[in-house]
Amino acid sequence: MKTIKTTIAILALAIFSISCSKDDEATPAVVIPEQNPLAGYLTASGFDQALTNHINSVDYEFGYSFTPLVNGTMTAIVAKIPDIHIGMRVTIWDKVAGTVLRTESIDMIAAGVEVTKAINALTLVKDKEYFITFNSNDWYDHRKTDNSAVTYPFTIEDIKITGYSYATGTAQAIPNTPQTTYYAGDVSFKFQK
Template structure:
């Protein structure tokens, strides 16, 4: 009797082991990290060599244009400026059409501290050119130490940065004065493919 019980127990364990296969295991979820192209852009351009704080230095709409190299979504905006600015306007544009795709505000409550605001995902299409701009009278002025111009584009991960430009004033107007000797910021975004 003891042998029969032992045999049945061994058979039950064997059947259970055979019936549990890898197909029953959940497929691991692959999380693709978000990308923020700003640091890579500053490094690739050399604009990370010299930094000057500009506070209360006139109102401008400024930012950089970019093209995603893959389809993806903008999931957040990121800002860091050398002064506080509650309700700072950030605009995402269709660069070619010159139209606003999204307007967000972000609260920079502490000078010099990076702030991230998660936004409703904005689909970005591969090879389409966009602009991200902000309107402020405070910014970081990034330049090369020798003051020379750069040649665009700069590819950073899945984003190609195609230029930097500004427009004077507080109006929500697409920047129309391209510059190649500096970048004024810092406002960027997080991208997930």
């Protein structure tokens, strides 16, 4: 009788252990993909219809403003230009305040090759407007074939593109001349919600 009780106790403990270990197994982490809004912006605006290269032209600080539709982080800078430019300056701005949040330098080591630079995560707040710009005398001019203007904003996944602007020169100055008939770039970012 003692053997039967011991056997039942051992079996009960074994069953309990198995059921607990199944409950304790970790649920696989859900990996949320990073978003890069540039390609979607070019398509939605029609600025993917015509492309012209500008090499060793006038220096500009240019880029687009955007608003995240959810809280998240900027995890990388992505750029592509039609020439080599070591140490190209990329700036992330608080658009409303006109202040610099982050300055990054990215090495464009080959013409026409997209470069991604991981950065220390920059927190982006839902519904706050930001600007991402770069300073260069080399860029791609993206337009519609009929050169018509577009109406902002464009929503690309969790990012709303609110406009494009430029400023002439090499100074780190927030662009103040908006344009609606083209986008000059390419500079963008990766966003993780």
